Structures are given as structure tokens and as C-alpha cells.
Amino acid sequence: MSTPAAEATPVQKQAVRRVPLQFDENGDPIFHSVTSPECFKPHALGVMPPRHVIPVIFVPGIMGTNLCANGTAQKAGTTAWAPPNGAMAGLGEWRRRKKQTPTERQQQLMPDRVMVDPSKKVAVPKSLFTITDEEARRRGWGEIHFDSYGGILAALELALNDQYIDAGTAGAKEMPVWTTAKTLKDVDGKDVLSEWNPEKSDVPPLNDTEFRRLADYYYPVWACGYNWVGSNGDSADLLIKRINEAIDWYKRGKYWISTDKVIIVTHSMGGLVGRRAAQKAESQMLGVVHGVQPVGGAPVVYRRMRAGTETDGFFDIMGAIVATIIGWDAADVTCVMANSPGVLELLPTKNYPPKWLRFEHESNGSSTPVMPALPIGDPYTEIYNKRVKDVWWAMVDDALIDPAGLVAKQHGVVFDAYGETISNVRDFHDTLGLYSHPNTYAYYGGDDKHVAFSNVRWVTKNAVPAGADGVLPTLTADSFTKLGQTTLTVLSQKVTFSPAGHDKPDSDTDASSGDGTVPSPSGALISEGSGTQNVFRMKGFDHQHSYADRVVQENVLYCIAKIIQAATPVEELPACKE
Known part of the structure; x- marks a missing residue:
């Protein structure tokens, strides 16, 4: 009845x-x-x-929205991105992503090939009497990762x-x-x-x-x-x-x-x-x-483009699983990120505190700058539009952008297409600015137990020759790996730089305190x-x-x-x- x-x-x-x-x-x-x-x-x-x-x-x-193929290259509805719900599903996704090549990642997650997938998990608690599974799905609950947001x-x-x-x-x-x-x-x-x-x-x-x-x-x-x-x-x-x-x-x-x-x-x-x-x-x-x-964005985006997804060391098993799913090294990450305006729009904006990209020599527990920190005023021209073959500390290796050849086929010169995307990112940042709705409330993380990259540091333990600060900004690398290790010749000396791990904050008010992803200066x-x-x-x-x-x-x-x-x-x- x-x-x-x-x-x-x-x-x-x-x-x-x-x-x-x-x-x-x-x-x-x-x-x-x-x-x-x-x-x-x-x-x-x-x-x-x-x-x-x-x-x-x-x-x-x-990454909190389920995505599927829109029919452009694969059958419409074929899963493109579905964050796992539960530990067993997580292991299954890890196995699938572990076998996936950068070419396959790019083919699967190009922006013009995917759409929102509304068909995934919905499970309304039995104690909830104001909505049913059917109604929840109609309202879009099946579009987003249920383990993260169902609660x-x-x-x-x-x-x-x-x-x-x-x-x-x-x-x-x-x-x-x-x-x-x-x-x-x-x-x-x-x-x-x-x-x-x-x-x-x-x-x-x-x-x-x-x-x-x-x-x-x-x-x-x-x-x-x-x-x-x-x-x-x-x-x-x-x-x-x-x-x-x-x-x-x-x-x-x-x-x-x-x-x-x-x-x-x-x-x-x-x-x-x-x-x-x-x-x-x-x-x-x-x-x-x-x-x-x-x-104001997050410097970790830059770091992942050069070194892949970070973990907390050898015993960080869950971190390694997540890194494999998101992208273990620069090849896994760049083929998606460099072609994704939404991801690149998470790069630090002009409103983020400047000089977040730093270059240091580490010795006996202390660090000394070896060249001026960046950006000074414009991160788009100073950092994001630089490529590794032109300067050793650049953000993007353009050889990793288009392993599937999709960008070249549609746009011609791959790095030109990337540059146009960065220009659009800049326009989005400028348009949005620091606007907020007139009736806005917000919370953010400021926790020294959940450290975030408030800056990215290139560090070396090699001796850096005197006067190197004048030549380091323009040098190219002799070699570099997909996990970020970069070797260059500085005034006839070989010097190897690597991206450092998280800074260790002394308190909840330090810039590197946060929520593990977003540093507090950005949230604030x-x-x-x-x-x-x-x-x-x-x-x-x-x-x-x-x-x-x-x-x-x-x-x-x-x-x-x-x-x-x-x-x-x-x-x-x-x-x-x-």
C-alpha cells in the first residue's frame, strides 16, 4: 500500500x-x-x-569521480577510472595499474575520451529513512567514489x-x-x-x-x-x-x-x-x-611531474599501492597530467607564496641555497613552460607527454599543445582569483602529523663549486631518471640533484603542516x-x-x-x- x-x-x-x-x-x-x-x-x-x-x-x-569511455575510442561505458571500494578491490586495481603502460594510461584518460560514470557503487545505510538506493543513484551518488564520500x-x-x-x-x-x-x-x-x-x-x-x-x-x-x-x-x-x-x-x-x-x-x-x-x-x-x-594550488603537482607519486619509504605499503594506481614515476604521471587541464589547474597560482621551488646543498644536517629560488613572480613562464631538455630543473619532460601519439596527431607539435594548455590554466587562475561566494564557510588542514609539500627542494650532497649560482639556472642535464635524479656538469664538476622528501614541521603552524596533500598556506x-x-x-x-x-x-x-x-x-x- x-x-x-x-x-x-x-x-x-x-x-x-x-x-x-x-x-x-x-x-x-x-x-x-x-x-x-x-x-x-x-x-x-x-x-x-x-x-x-x-x-x-x-x-x-x-580522482573522486568515476569516469568511463564516452565512445570516442572505446565502447561507451567502458571503465576508465573507478577508485576501488574496499581492500580487495584496491589490490585488484593495483594489479591492473601495475601492468599498465604510459601509452595505455594516456589512451584511457585523455579528457576528450571520458565522461562521468553514474553506474558505480551506491549503498544507503539501513538506518537512513529519507532516501533509498534508487533515489540516491538518481541524485548522482553513483557518480562519485562511495568509500570516500558515501559516509x-x-x-x-x-x-x-x-x-x-x-x-x-x-x-x-x-x-x-x-x-x-x-x-x-x-x-x-x-x-x-x-x-x-x-x-x-x-x-x-x-x-x-x-x-x-x-x-x-x-x-x-x-x-x-x-x-x-x-x-x-x-x-x-x-x-x-x-x-x-x-x-x-x-x-x-x-x-x-x-x-x-x-x-x-x-x-x-x-x-x-x-x-x-x-x-x-x-x-x-x-x-x-x-x-x-x-x-592557491599545491607544489606536489610539480614534483609528481618530475618524480612520480611520493611514498614514505620502503615500509609504506599502502603508499606504494596508491603510487602505483596514480602513477609510480614521471612517465606514468606525465602522460595523464600534462594532457589534463584540471590537474594542471592544481599547480601553485600567483597567489601562492613565491619561491617555493628551491635548490640546496645538504651537509651535516643543514641546507645551503645554491641558486635563487623560484618563482619570483610568474610561475607559468618561470617554471611550467620549461622543459627538461632545455633546463635541468624544468617541470616537464616533453618526451613523456604523448606516448600514444594522440596529441601529435591532433595538434602537431606536442610541446606547443602543452604550452597552450598552460596558457589556459593561467587564464583560469586569473579569472578565479581569490573569489568566494558571499556566504562561504571553509575548513582546511593544519596538522604537523599530516605533512604536505609547501615547497619542492632539489638537493645535492655533492660539493657545488663556488660561483655555481650564476650558471646553475641555465644548465641542461647530462642525464635524469623518471624518479627525478638528475646529474649535470657544474663548472667541470659532476653534481647530482634529487627531489627531497617532505620538510619536517616543528608545529601545526609551519607551512609544511597540512592534510598530507594540501599545505596550510594554500588552504588558508x-x-x-x-x-x-x-x-x-x-x-x-x-x-x-x-x-x-x-x-x-x-x-x-x-x-x-x-x-x-x-x-x-x-x-x-x-x-x-x-
Whole structure:
């Protein structure tokens, strides 16, 4: 038996058997149940959602969207990128990538050959009664890596739409996350501001009036995957399309009343997508929450182009598995990154602190500069447009860009095509600048236990001849490896440089503290956006799994609750469909 939500009866004492909210072909809510004998006392409980809708759309980070072939070179739907869910799947992906050649990687992940794959894992927890697997897939949950993001999608859906434990019953109790928002204390009575560490302004607790406003709206949680090897500008257009889809969906049927606004929640590179979309569609967003965004880029992108994906030494088994999947050496990495505008847009921008590329001699535990650090003012011409055969410290080996011959076939000179991509990257950076939506909240990592590359250092233990600083900037290499080791002749002496590992921060405030991927100086730049209401420097999580952290979830829900206060009061909105 199906009951439209609009016809749901008031709660009865016997109504304790919660049944999930479902939706008909027009998107209107319904409840499914079955009749039972009168002796069976527990009745079905369908909790009717509010009618006024504010969709929440989650935008994942780089490599967090499942991609498949678009039919250009392979059969449409053939998996191109699907991050593994679970340890066994991870080992399987490691085995596949270990056998893959750079030619095969390039053929598989060229931006014009792939599209978002919506068909991957969706598994809504049984304790979540406001959404089904079918509805979650329709909202885009299958587009993004479920092990990374399924938890935060479910947490948002639950806390925003139920707000109470045993919602709809006489014994309903406020969820702990909302008690935290109202008291700024966790379940143990600890002050959460010491963990949230706000940087921009005071953080007032959510008052009773603000909390009651949450119940005025319905917050269906959507996801928006995107082609992360393509331009973030194109991905922003895809997000705007998803915004319009979500808004229009709730205008189809008879029940919902659209507010014509959405809330955007982003992870990592999804923040660049979200900010660019906000520049174009600011009025459609009630507000934005950004998590661990590389606002000013990340020097590790440069390092991976020269030396492959970093690990933490011989015993870092998981790091080695990840490195094999992403790209073990420069050949594995360059064939994808150098052809991917979205990845190159993660390079440090002009807003990142300059002189992050350094050249040092190490001896007896100390380091001495041997040539001026770069960039001085323009990283695009000073670093990104340099190739290894022209200068030893350059970012890209153009011989590794096009192993499959695809770029040469389409564009002719491979390095010219790469140079055009770098020019477009510069334009994207300049257009985005430090813009933020007028109602923005954000958190980033500042943790000395999760070190990130705030700079890249070329180091040598060989003696460097006096006066070398005058010739080192223009020398070419005698030889170099795909893991970065580079040998050159400096004033008749052989000197070998290699990319150094992470700096070791002394405290959480050091530049190399971060979340393991994004250094804190990059994340902190979101504070400079004119629309940013508050920024939280936090610790205790790594980059990929930051949204799985309990403290982060509490903070994000608090921020969303504050954003909701800017919504048009329901008293000023239509009470029914016209």
C-alpha cells in the first residue's frame, strides 16, 4: 500500500515502525507499507518532510569521480577510472595499474575520451529513512567514489532531514550533532572551538530560533561528479547544469515548493569547480562550504611531474599501492597530467607564496641555497613552460607527454599543445582569483602529523663549486631518471640533484603542516575571499578522508545551519503550488 506524504495522518502512539520515504515518477514523496493483522500493534511510521526545498549538492575532489569511455575510442561505458571500494578491490586495481603502460594510461584518460560514470557503487545505510538506493543513484551518488564520500552524503542526509533520533515519535531526541551546534560542546562536554580553531571571526552557538528554522525546509542531498582530467571551468558548467536539474526537479510534481536555491559542499579540487560555478551562478547558491581546498594550488603537482607519486619509504605499503594506481614515476604521471587541464589547474597560482621551488646543498644536517629560488613572480613562464631538455630543473619532460601519439596527431607539435594548455590554466587562475561566494564557510588542514609539500627542494650532497649560482639556472642535464635524479656538469664538476622528501614541521603552524596533500598556506587563502564568513584550521585527518572525521562533520553541519539562516523565511514563500 502506498500513501502520499501529503496525506499522511498525525502520529499515533502505535506508529513506531519507521518506513522509508520514497518518491513517485513526478518526484512527489510517498510511503510504502503493508497491511497487517489487528493483533500486530506496531503501526508504520512515515515522517512527512517539509514542502520547501533547498537541495544540498556535494562536489568531490580530483580522482573522486568515476569516469568511463564516452565512445570516442572505446565502447561507451567502458571503465576508465573507478577508485576501488574496499581492500580487495584496491589490490585488484593495483594489479591492473601495475601492468599498465604510459601509452595505455594516456589512451584511457585523455579528457576528450571520458565522461562521468553514474553506474558505480551506491549503498544507503539501513538506518537512513529519507532516501533509498534508487533515489540516491538518481541524485548522482553513483557518480562519485562511495568509500570516500558515501559516509558524508549519508551524514548530511540524516542530520539535515531528521534532526532528531527517533524522528516522528513522541520520544524523539535531538541528535548529538545539533546539541554540539547549540552548545559548542561535544558529547563529552569538551569545548569544540579548540578543535574547530576559527580564524576569521567569532563563532556563536546555534540558538533555538536558528535551530527551529532548520525544520522549515527539506534538504535532499545530491552529488555532482565531473570530468576531473578536463578543465575545472567546464566542470563548473556541469555543476551549474546539476544545480538547475535539482531546482527544476522539485517543480515537477504537486508536493514540493522550490526556494530556487541550493547549498554547495565541496571537497578538495571540487572547491575550484564550486567557486567558478558560483562566479557564474551566484544567485542560485544560498551558500557554500569548502573542505581542504587547494585554493592557491599545491607544489606536489610539480614534483609528481618530475618524480612520480611520493611514498614514505620502503615500509609504506599502502603508499606504494596508491603510487602505483596514480602513477609510480614521471612517465606514468606525465602522460595523464600534462594532457589534463584540471590537474594542471592544481599547480601553485600567483597567489601562492613565491619561491617555493628551491635548490640546496645538504651537509651535516643543514641546507645551503645554491641558486635563487623560484618563482619570483610568474610561475607559468618561470617554471611550467620549461622543459627538461632545455633546463635541468624544468617541470616537464616533453618526451613523456604523448606516448600514444594522440596529441601529435591532433595538434602537431606536442610541446606547443602543452604550452597552450598552460596558457589556459593561467587564464583560469586569473579569472578565479581569490573569489568566494558571499556566504562561504571553509575548513582546511593544519596538522604537523599530516605533512604536505609547501615547497619542492632539489638537493645535492655533492660539493657545488663556488660561483655555481650564476650558471646553475641555465644548465641542461647530462642525464635524469623518471624518479627525478638528475646529474649535470657544474663548472667541470659532476653534481647530482634529487627531489627531497617532505620538510619536517616543528608545529601545526609551519607551512609544511597540512592534510598530507594540501599545505596550510594554500588552504588558508580561502580567508582572503571577500565572501568568506569563517574559516577553520583543523587537524586530525588526512586529505582524502577529511569528511569522515567526526569533528569535521560537526563543523560542516554547523556551517550549513548558519547558511540556512539566509534562506527566505517560509512565511514569505508560497504555502502551496499555484
